[in-house]
Ligand SMILES: [Ca+2]
């Protein structure tokens with residue numbers, strides 16, 4: 655069951671990433687943090703700022719790549735897990751890697767302050 659769930663998740667993420675890739679959207683990491691309330695610390699990879707890094711955070715990044723902006727309560731800086739100053743599908747891939755415990759995860763899980 656867990657294996658099937660992982661495959662379904664991987665397919666879901668891959669489909670989103672394909673959409674995101676065709677849009678070729680680049681979002682500045684500093685541009686979209688208006689909705690974040692300063693509360694101390696945040697964690698790279700925890701894009702929806704709920705205290706955990708999971709598939710929902712990957713979806714947040716992919717949606718932002720497609721839409722050109724992050725939703726209310728989402729932290730754009732947390733999405734820049736490779737630290738290059740922009741948010742691309744490479745960041746989504748690293749967050750996905752963190753969720754699946756494989757490959758390059760960048761700075762997922764590191765704490766930062768706004
Ligand atoms: Ca999260």
Ligand SMILES: [Ca+2]
Pocket residue numbers: 733734735736737738739740741742745
């Ligand atoms: Ca990045």
